[in-house]
Amino acid sequence: MDIHQLRSWIFELYEPLENERQYIVFDADRGNLLIDAPPFSERALRLVRGAGSASLLVATNAARAADAARYREALGVQVAVHEEDAAGVPDGPDVVLTDDELLRPDARALRVRGEGTGATVVVLRKAGGVLVCGDLDLANDAAKTLLATEFSAILSARRPPVWNAGKEALLAMQGELPQPRKSFGIFLQAPWDRAYKGRLDDKMYPHDPIVPREATAPREAAMGPATLVVARSARDLVERPRRPAPAHREASLRSAGVPVPAATTDTAPAPGRAAPAVAAKRPRPFAEDWSAPGTPRPPTTIANPLEAIATATVELRPRALGGRFARVPVEDLVGAPQVEADFWGGPDLAPDGSEVAFAWDRTGTMEIFSAPLVGERIFQLTDAKQRSVWPRWSPDGSQIAFLRDTNGNERFDVWLVDRDGEHERKLTDAPGLQRWALSWSPDGSSLLYTESAGKARGIFVMDARSGKSRAVTDGSYSDFEPRWSPDGRTIVFSSRREQDLNIADLYLVPGTGGEAVRLETRGGAVGEAIGARWSPDGSQLAFTTNTRGHYEIAIATLRDGTVARVERPNRTPFDTTDPVWRPDGRALLYLHRQDAELSIRRVFTASKADDPIADLPGVHVSPRIAPDSETVAYVYSGARRPFDAWVREATHVEPRAITTSLPGRVDPEALVEPVHLRYAGEDGLAIPALVYVPHQEAIKDSAPPPAIVYLHGGPTDQHLRRFDSAAQLFANNGYLVLAPNPRGSTGYGRAFQDAILKDWGGKDLGDVLRGVDWLVKQGLADGRRICVYGASYGGYLTLLALARAPQRFVAGVSVCGIVNLRTLYETTPPAMRKGLERMLGTPEENAELYRDRSPLTHVREIRAPLLILQGANDPRVPKAEADQVAQALHAAGRTYEYKVYEDEGHGFAKLPNRIDALRRTLDWFDRHSGRS
Numbered sequence: 001m002d003i004h005q006l007r008s009w010i011f012e013l014y015e016p017l018e019n020e021r022q023y024i025v026f027d028a029d030r031g032n033l034l035i036d037a038p039p040f041s042e043r044a045l046r047l048v049r050g051a052g053s054a055s056l057l058v059a060t061n062a063a064r065a066a067d068a069a070r071y072r073e074a075l076g077v078q079v080a081v082h083e084e085d086a087a088g089v090p091d092g093p094d095v096v097l098t099d100d101e102l103l104r105p106d107a108r109a110l111r112v113r114g115e116g117t118g119a120t121v122v123v124l125r126k127a128g129g130v131l132v133c134g135d136l137d138l139a140n141d142a143a144k145t146l147l148a149t150e151f152s153a154i155l156s157a158r159r160p161p162v163w164n165a166g167k168e169a170l171l172a173m174q175g176e177l178p179q180p181r182k183s184f185g186i187f188l189q190a191p192w193d194r195a196y197k198g199r200l201d202d203k204m205y206p207h208d209p210i211v212p213r214e215a216t217a218p219r220e221a222a223m224g225p226a227t228l229v230v231a232r233s234a235r236d237l238v239e240r241p242r243r244p245a246p247a248h249r250e251a252s253l254r255s256a257g258v259p260v261p262a263a264t265t266d267t268a269p270a271p272g273r274a275a276p277a278v279a280a281k282r283p284r285p286f287a288e289d290w291s292a293p294g295t296p297r298p299p300t301t302i303a304n305p306l307e308a309i310a311t312a313t314v315e316l317r318p319r320a321l322g323g324r325f326a327r328v329p330v331e332d333l334v335g336a337p338q339v340e341a342d343f344w345g346g347p348d349l350a351p352d353g354s355e356v357a358f359a360w361d362r363t364g365t366m367e368i369f370s371a372p373l374v375g376e377r378i379f380q381l382t383d384a385k386q387r388s389v390w391p392r393w394s395p396d397g398s399q400i401a402f403l404r405d406t407n408g409n410e411r412f413d414v415w416l417v418d419r420d421g422e423h424e425r426k427l428t429d430a431p432g433l434q435r436w437a438l439s440w441s442p443d444g445s446s447l448l449y450t451e452s453a454g455k456a457r458g459i460f461v462m463d464a465r466s467g468k469s470r471a472v473t474d475g476s477y478s479d480f481e482p483r484w485s486p487d488g489r490t491i492v493f494s495s496r497r498e499q500d501l502n503i504a505d506l507y508l509v510p511g512t513g514g515e516a517v518r519l520e521t522r523g524g525a526v527g528e529a530i531g532a533r534w535s536p537d538g539s540q541l542a543f544t545t546n547t548r549g550h551y552e553i554a555i556a557t558l559r560d561g562t563v564a565r566v567e568r569p570n571r572t573p574f575d576t577t578d579p580v581w582r583p584d585g586r587a588l589l590y591l592h593r594q595d596a597e598l599s600i601r602r603v604f605t606a607s608k609a610d611d612p613i614a615d616l617p618g619v620h621v622s623p624r625i626a627p628d629s630e631t632v633a634y635v636y637s638g639a640r641r642p643f644d645a646w647v648r649e650a651t652h653v654e655p656r657a658i659t660t661s662l663p664g665r666v667d668p669e670a671l672v673e674p675v676h677l678r679y680a681g682e683d684g685l686a687i688p689a690l691v692y693v694p695h696q697e698a699i700k701d702s703a704p705p706p707a708i709v710y711l712h713g714g715p716t717d718q719h720l721r722r723f724d725s726a727a728q729l730f731a732n733n734g735y736l737v738l739a740p741n742p743r744g745s746t747g748y749g750r751a752f753q754d755a756i757l758k759d760w761g762g763k764d765l766g767d768v769l770r771g772v773d774w775l776v777k778q779g780l781a782d783g784r785r786i787c788v789y790g791a792s793y794g795g796y797l798t799l800l801a802l803a804r805a806p807q808r809f810v811a812g813v814s815v816c817g818i819v820n821l822r823t824l825y826e827t828t829p830p831a832m833r834k835g836l837e838r839m840l841g842t843p844e845e846n847a848e849l850y851r852d853r854s855p856l857t858h859v860r861e862i863r864a865p866l867l868i869l870q871g872a873n874d875p876r877v878p879k880a881e882a883d884q885v886a887q888a889l890h891a892a893g894r895t896y897e898y899k900v901y902e903d904e905g906h907g908f909a910k911l912p913n914r915i916d917a918l919r920r921t922l923d924w925f926d927r928h929s930g931r932s
Contacts, residue, residue, distance in 0.1 A: 121134065333666070407903040413429060434452040459479050503526055521545065527547035536585045541556045596688065641662055687742055694733075783808075810865075869908075
């Protein structure tokens with residue numbers, strides 16, 4: 001039985017206005033079963049009638065019972081409710097249920113009680129057990145009682161359907177599992193959703209849970225939690241006609257005045273309204289209970305061996321592309337513009353929702369652009385040939401504030417440009433200061449931002465006309481992410497003010513300045529509360545926290561300036577971050593991070609219904625919501641598509657790209673789609689990685705290709721399934737690229753991320769070296785031609801890898817890499833210094849750690865040729881770091897080249913420099929790996 005067959009007998013009713021799901025279970029012999037229904041309306045009636053007629057409506061709680069009588073009158077159905085909810089049905093129910101009832105031979109009703117009122121759930125016998133749980137919040141402790149029940153699928157009014165591994169999904173929601181045990185799971189959307197099939201295909205690859213019938217025919221096994229295949233013997237067992245009641249029993253029942261149903265139905269007729277029938281008193285022609293002797297239980301044996309299902313067959317060998325393969329020039333790959341995604345503020349939607357502003361390097365440098373959501377026009381608003389980012393519309397929509405620096409020094413000044421791009425005005429002129437996190441006050445009179453001052457970073461407010469600024473906080477701490485309240489009186493921000501720098505709290509401060517008040521959101525646990533967003537009415541704050549082992553979104557309800565309660569609108573083992581309120585206040589949009597991808601999802605605060613908004617394979621970030629609460633602008637990138645501005649409009653099912661950054665002369669098929677996998681790291685820990693396998697035409701011979709180990713920065717960062725010009729260039733030129741996410745990376749839980757605290761260059765380096773061993777052992781790469789490449793922290797690991805394992809690598813490239821931890825601590829900006837203290841302590845506290853884990857200490861061990869690339873104006877990893885390693889290599893007589901870009905900072909922003917740096921890198925690897 002495949003997923004489409006399952007959908008043929010369970011129909012999902014989806015009411016967009018209420019964002020809840022109800023289900024009709026089709027059974028021609030026994031009568032269709034309707035479990036819950038949308039709030040009564042003409043539209044809801046049309047939905048139900050369009051799906052099919054029902055004979056019995058089960059209302060799962062008191063709130064649902066209120067509309068049951070209206071449905072009974074309109075649809076002619078019988079109404080079944082639990083005895084605790086019976087009083088809520090006008091004129092009484094037709095069937096009153098107790099705590100454990102058979103609605104019919106294949107449907108069992110159970111009562112679950114927790115805090116507040118109880119709820120009824122229905123367990124269906126089909127396909128290994130299907131749990132239909134109505135409004136019950138599966139994350140509540142009360143739902144734990146359901147773990148004793150046999151089921152392999154979950155249908156909820158609050159969540160999308162979960163087919164396969166239903167019990168594991170419930171365990172994960174209960175926090176009993178850190179992550180699902182299986183690498184798959186199907187989340188089905190409404191059947192008329194045109195994007196359904198594409199999403200289904202995306203979720204299935206490469207872990208396909210739908211096993212072809214011909215692959216399982218030789219096996220006599222039954223449907224179970226790990227597969228969607230049912231053998232003939234199991235189907236016969238579950239779907240066989242119910243057993244007829246013995247003749248003498250039917251006679252005794254009739255003599256007692258009890259109506260006996262025909263053999264083809266099991267729904268009891270309605271008794272008189274004056275005396276509602278109790279289900280326990282009805283005749284049971286099937287069995288007293290599913291656990292009664294002689295009653296078949298729902299089959300739960302597995303049709304395929306577990307390892308055959310959970311282990312994906314991933315193709316890591318080069319494949320031939322044929323005539324579509326082409327060498328892509330470095331100018332085309334690096335020259336592909338990208339919309340700034342989120343690091344420098346992301347895009348912004350005009351107050352009326354008609355136009356989106358964004359930073360885009362279409363001209364070779366990040367400039368400010370805008371585009372109406374209707375039509376195909378795009379306007380360039382700035383042309384300074386210097387990085388311009390963080391666009392923010394004024395509340396009246398007449399102008400855009402933004403930040404601009406000079407030659408990559410990150411000393412941003414605040415600028416204004418009018419809507420048509422005709423006039424610019426500079427509001428600040430203090431080149432020695434860093435500014436960040438720009439936003440307008442609700443009345444449009446002021447601009448809010450952070451500025452480096454004092455020991456770390458403070459919060460400032462600037463008059464938008466005069467440019468005069470005043471301090472809101474004094475800059476003694478690391479204050480970040482400030483946001484105005486809707487009434488403009490209060491500012492919420494995050495700050496690290498505790499001695500334990502792993503703690504970040506939310507604070508409130510008057511907009512005029514004054515004492516900052518800490519909000520208690522952590523409940524005493526160690527962790528962070530960051531990224532707060534005010535609800536439209538100002539009564540709640542949505543934020544991100546990691547106090548329970550991974551990042552998750554939370555909502556704090558405020559009362560008199562303090563936190564009255566904190567709730568988490570969803571439970572998932574994956575990181576969820578960056579909540580954004582819809583203007584109507586009914587729901588949040590947030591980022592869901594899973595297996596090196598980021599999707600945008602929506603959760604409703606009342607019903608907890610949760611569904612995807614944008615989930616193509618790749619990375620979706622920076623959602624901005626229009627006043628209609630439905631139109632969403634965001635930034636998206638796939639592995640073969642650069643970051644572009646996109647919009648999902650209320651009137652369209654499919655999202656639409658606003659910009660198109662990939663040059664038309666570049667065929668996406670000539671690029672590589674990476675494979676996400678895991679290998680055993682330093683101590684056996686599973687290490688996630690992306691592997692870019694080159695096309696066969698890119699490799700010069702049939703031998704295993706050379707490889708490049710590509711290390712990301714951070715260290716709290718992650719290789720994602722996004723457009724990466726370096727990885728694509730390497731693969732297009734015949735290199736296999738291993739892009740690992742070693743411990744310390746984000747996206748895999750707090751314990752994984754914190755595993756390198758006080759251990760930089762320790763187990764994370766071991767994870768990288770184990771990845772090299774894995775490549776060679778699998779025969780994926782030539783062990784004599786392994787190169788290593790990285791920037792920032794990735795450059796740091798590159799230098800350490802070359803020094804600690806000189807026999808493994810033939811060449812390396814370090815871009816703005818950390819060389820000496822002590823001098824980095826002394827010269828990096830205050831906010832960065834705080835980060836070093838959080839991860840390594842101070843040099844005084846851990847002098848030996850700072851010495852031993854500095855690449856400069858071991859530079860004489862480097863044997864492979866090294867290319868060093870550095871920006872002269874780098875504020876994060878100053879040029880002095882690269883100078884030190886170049887001098888040490890020169891003194892040791894090693895082979896190296898050192899290139900400084902005089903007009904760049906941390907990483908390279910200008911197109912000619914980006915092209916030159918990547919061309920130098922490829923030439924360096926070709927020369928020393930024997931590919932020249």
